[in-house]
Amino acid sequence: MKTVCELHQCAGCMACVEICPKEAIMIKDTLSSYNAVIDENKCVNCNACHKVCQQNHTPEQKEPVKWYQGWASDIKIRGNCSSGGVATAVSLAFVKSGAPVYSCCFENGEFRFKKAVTEDEVKQFTGSKYVKSNPIGCYKEIRDDLKKDNRVLFIGLPCQVAALKNYVGDKLGINLYTADLICHGTPSPKLLDVFLKQYNKNLKSSGSMIFRIKAKMQIQVDCKSIVTKGVSDRYTIAFLNGLTYTENCYDCRYADKKRVSDITLGDSWGSELSLEDKKDGISLVLCQTEKGLEILENADVELRDVNLEIAVSNNQQLDHPSRMPECRSAFFHSIKAGKNFNREVKRYFPKPCFKQDVKELLIRMRIKKA
Template sequence: MIDNREKHKCCGCTACYSICPQNAIKMEFDEEGFLYPVVNKKNCKHCGLCEKVCPYTVLTKEENCSTCVAIQNKNDNRRNISTAGGAFSLIADYILQHNGIVYAVGYSEMVVCHKKCTEQDQLRELCGSKYVQSTLNETFKEIKTHLKIGKFVLFVGTPCQAHGLKRYIGESPNLIIIDLLCLGTSSPGLFSKWIDYLNQKYDSKVSYVRFRDKSYGYAVPNIRVQFSNGKIIEQSYDAKVHSNMFFKHFYDVRPSCYQCVYREKPRVSDFTIGDCVNIGQFNKTMDDNKGTTRMWIHTERGMQIFKELTFQMRVTSIINTCNNICGGATKFRYLLIEGNSLMIQSV
């Protein structure tokens, strides 16, 4: 029974909650505003499934070989609303075009949560970083249901969420996972208090927060807060206070983030994506202040999708400079782009 677990071992991925056949586990907020599993001991049948599915208890040590590139979405609208180069929307569009379903992070009444997307016009809300741990609710259960009927599903989340989902689902040829370069997950409770503060001060409800708005370019991170009455605040203390505290590490992140076991080991995802702020070191012509994504491709399935999408992106070869992406056991590769051919070089 997964109960009274030390907090540094629990990432809140909901795998145990999702797998419990007795519905004896609920996700409840603690005093810091993070969700943890709580077991109803009267309903628990001690089947042990919650312990078996927990990603912390089974950490793969297998080597994998990841390819590292920098990309930009050629669709300027998609790229502009993205945090970096628009890699997520490229892959999401691909999944939707194959009659698939996308699960990524959006807002529900300003609660950061995973949402289901089945239409391309729904992707806009899911683009861009949220910098808050998302509430997963029934996401894992829904994904399993879609996979059983043969649907393609794309899931985007933190490395720990990706591990939790993979432990819950197992191997599935129709599941594509993107995980993110992660600084840690900040408290949904603190985010909620910031939203409440803004609601009261500006006498209107916050309707959307874009943490990496590009109105002033990619190099000048701008927080844009929209209210239901049409008011917008940006480039101000009230707009930036939440993200400033997070990036300066003044905010508490989840206890498990301080001892993260998911970022320094082989990824279970097909792709990892993050900012490539130093694109000028690799390709000066791509350094246009509009955003570039550093992408790691971990699986053959991921490489197949990448190759199918290359005509929709600008790609340049980069040598991986982030040793934490998959750990010391991982071998890295990078792509040599010569004309229309892709050549893989080991490093």
């Protein structure tokens, strides 16, 4: 099997698929890893896929010049977002200026990247997505926008930002503005489907998908909780314990204070601000470039100083990739063999599962609020 990058290290950025002139590349998803596989019967050895691959060629990563925590000034925006709403505020500033924004949304059963040119279209990007997304189509569209001398904002994972930079090149990249998200790692959407099928649901038949509301981590499908409201489901427990990411995530080169984007966005976990601010949501904002400063200056956001040591200690991906649990291989072996997802998560992470089971019981007995 001939692959674009090292075996099992594909991040699923899909840039190689999009740039190939012969449609010779297919992403093979085995649940536990991705691989960009080359069809040697179609390949003409142009090497475009190898050049665009961010695993093979990593763009320059820069130390942040400014660190902030903050939120969208608009109370409604802040309230509707997973964190402090800075990503939405930044996106709105771009579309109001006439520039398009590209980011991820859930549509027709897929986590895909789309273009937003209106304030209403920006709303589709709201919310965290704890699963791999598919940027196919947006690379070419962004390049076309940049060729027209349009400013473009792209918001995605660090590996996706790096892939886009490789795809458009330095010359067109002058008008490209990028924001990357602090990422723990991402599971295959096929694995999410394995989880959902336990509840007679699947991605294709779902109209909406929510992974968290502020600090409450729980999957909701079509605005209804999969499990008892206020309780973390097994998919969420597995995700938070680093069990389900694809193999490349545990060697992520972007899990560092040096970032590949203009600004980096995440949650300001461990913030020293008030409990009320924490309840409403606080974003962590790292700024690496002059473009990044421009992004923040034009956005309707409120920014505060942040303690660097606290920010890093509560966002480990600013220091190192997620650690691979020793039980990960056994877990995926069981899942591929058709064993029950929930049961296997409880088998390998009994304590957090037991904690949520007790919480569920207390909520049902009305001893504890959801």
